[in-house]
Amino acid sequence: MDFGLVLQTDPPGSRTVGLMRRAERQGFRYGWTFDSAVLWQEPFVIHSRVLDNTERMIVGPMVTNPGTRAWEVTASTFATLNEMYGNRTVCGLGRGDSAMRVAGRKPNTLARVSSAMTAIRDLAEGREAVVDGTPLKLPWVKQGSRLPVWMAAYGPKALAMAGREADGFILQLADPYLTESMVKAVRVAAAQAGRDPDDVTVCVAAPAYVGDDIQHAREQCRWFGGMVGNHVADLVARYGEDSDLVPTALTSYIKARQGYDYAHHGRAGNPDTEFVPDEVVDRFCLLGPAEAHIEKLRTLRDLGVDQFAVYAMHDATESVIDAYGRDVIPALADG
Numbered sequence: 001m002d003f004g005l006v007l008q009t010d011p012p013g014s015r016t017v018g019l020m021r022r023a024e025r026q027g028f029r030y031g032w033t034f035d036s037a038v039l040w041q042e043p044f045v046i047h048s049r050v051l052d053n054t055e056r057m058i059v060g061p062m063v064t065n066p067g068t069r070a071w072e073v074t075a076s077t078f079a080t081l082n083e084m085y086g087n088r089t090v091c092g093l094g095r096g097d098s099a100m101r102v103a104g105r106k107p108n109t110l111a112r113v114s115s116a117m118t119a120i121r122d123l124a125e126g127r128e129a130v131v132d133g134t135p136l137k138l139p140w141v142k143q144g145s146r147l148p149v150w151m152a153a154y155g156p157k158a159l160a161m162a163g164r165e166a167d168g169f170i171l172q173l174a175d176p177y178l179t180e181s182m183v184k185a186v187r188v189a190a191a192q193a194g195r196d197p198d199d200v201t202v203c204v205a206a207p208a209y210v211g212d213d214i215q216h217a218r219e220q221c222r223w224f225g226g227m228v229g230n231h232v233a234d235l236v237a238r239y240g241e242d243s244d245l246v247p248t249a250l251t252s253y254i255k256a257r258q259g260y261d262y263a264h265h266g267r268a269g270n271p272d273t274e275f276v277p278d279e280v281v282d283r284f285c286l287l288g289p290a291e292a293h294i295e296k297l298r299t300l301r302d303l304g305v306d307q308f309a310v311y312a313m314h315d316a317t318e319s320v321i322d323a324y325g326r327d328v329i330p331a332l333a334d335g
Contacts, residue, residue, distance in 0.1 A: 001301050001332045003324065004030030004309035006062050006205055007317075008266055009041040013049065019317060021252060022048045024057045026325020027333075032062035032092065032205070032309055036099040039265060042075050051085040058088050062170065062205060062309065063152045065096030066108050066116035071131050072138070074116075075123035079141045082124070087146045091124075092170055093117055094152035097230050102262050107234070110157055117165055121149045150203060154228075155235045156185065163189025168201035173228055174308075175283040176299050178250055183304045200263045204300055205309035208286040208293060209316060210323040217287040218278055218313035219268070226273030227266055227282045229254045253280045268314045290327035297332055 005023040007016050031050050033043040045214050047059045059081075064074065078089050093116065095107040108116075110136040119129035127143035150168030153159045162169040163186040171182055187197035207224045209217035239245045256275035264270035286293045297308055312320055 001297065002030060002307040003028045003306070003332075004032050004203070004205070004307055005079075005321065006032040006034075006309050006311045008034045008039075008313060009043050009046050011041055012047045013041055016046050017053050019312075019321065020057060020059075021053050021114055022318065023321050023325075024054045027329040028321070029056065029058060030090070030309065030325070031057045031059045032306065033059075033060040034098075034260075034266065035064045035068070036102060036265070037068060038102045039098060039262065041330050047089070048081060048084075051081060051088055056088075058090055060090035060150075061092050063092035063094040063150075065094055065099055066112050067096050067105060068103075071116050071119045071129075072123060072136055073146075074137055075120045075129075078120070078147050079124045079126075079138060079145055079232055082145050082147065083142065089143075089147060090168070091120060091149045092152060093120075093149055093166075094170075095158075097227075098262050098265050103112055110161060113151070113158075114161060114165060117151065120145055120214050121167075148201070150201065153186075154182070154231050154250070155238070158180055159185040160189040162186050163191075163197070163200060164193040164195070166200065170203045170205060170309075172205050173224075173284040174204050174206035174286055174296065174300065175249070176296070176303060177283075179300060179305065179314050180303045181247060187304070198322075201306045202304050204305045205311060206285050207311040207314065208308075208320055208324070209314055210288075210290055210293060210320050210328075211290060211316065214287055216283075218281045218289075220277050220316070221268070221285045221287065222273050222281050223264070223267055223270040223313070224284055224311065225253065225276030226257075226260065226270055228276040228284065229257055229273075229276070230260060233257065235303065249261055253277060266311075290323055290331075293324075293328050294331045297328065301332065314317045 122129040124147035148167040151166035205223040
């Protein structure tokens with residue numbers, strides 16, 4: 001099992017770079033960042049510094065979207081980083097939640113995500129792609145440039161698209177029951193599209209907090225239920241509260257949701273996430289001593305998860321990185 005670290009790009013950018021260096025020393029192979037241009041610093045600038053200050057770490061956004069930047073700009077950015085540092089990038093892609101809504105725009109349609117996924121990958125790998133009706137090609141991209149595109153998904157249509165089209169599937173929660181059903185949906189769609197389901201990398205991303213004070217850990221990670229709740233609310237609006245297409249284990253907890261202020265997005269102490277019950281925090285996150293993390297991660301690995309990406313937006317970022325490097329990552333390195 002691979003491990004990744006997910007950070008917001010709060011200033012100073014040097015701290016993000018330092019934390020990624022620390023993570024690589026502790027055995028993390030992937031470095032991910034949020035991508036919301038209004039809320040945080042520009043991630044790709046910081047990605048270049050992370051690549052320059054690490055040796056093997058693969059970096060990318062979790063996640064970018066087709067609406068914040070022109071597709072050829074996104075592709076050119078990835079291709080430039082790959083030319084400079086040797087194919088050490090990955091493109092996490094989604095509809096866009098905070099990035100789009102804070103800027104007064106709606107999240108992208110799945111059709112637009114699909115078109116962008118193909119175009120960005122093709123351009124970054126040196127092939128021609130059609131963007132807004134115009135055939136484009138980046139003539140300077142050399143043969144051998146590679147850009148895996150991983151898609152974030154929750155709903156049935158998005159899961160099917162990830163299986164058909166994406167190189168990887170990003171699931172932003174660590175509930176084993178939901179993981180099993182969603183991974184199955186992705187794999188079924190991949191097989192129906194004539195792909196080898198094992199070719200779709202599965203990445204689960206969720207907060208992890210190592211320690212014995214469970215209640216404190218819950219309070220530090222409760223924000224995550226609110227963040228997931230934004231996507232769940234979209235699913236409920238689209239499919240209905242009682243639809244068989246979306247599991248109640250995912251949707252039932254948002255009934256008490258009142259609203260959401262992106263000024264607190266992804267941050268411990270977010271006042272808009274008080275509605276998230278302890279049970280959901282426990283299901284969606286990894287809390288407790290290292291042994292509890294290892295046990296849950298082994299369960300997720302057995303369900304087909306290839307990477308666990310640690311959301312580290314809490315008051316114990318450094319200690320969690322170190323605890324994973326000391327206790328958790330070695331325990332999951334046995335296959």
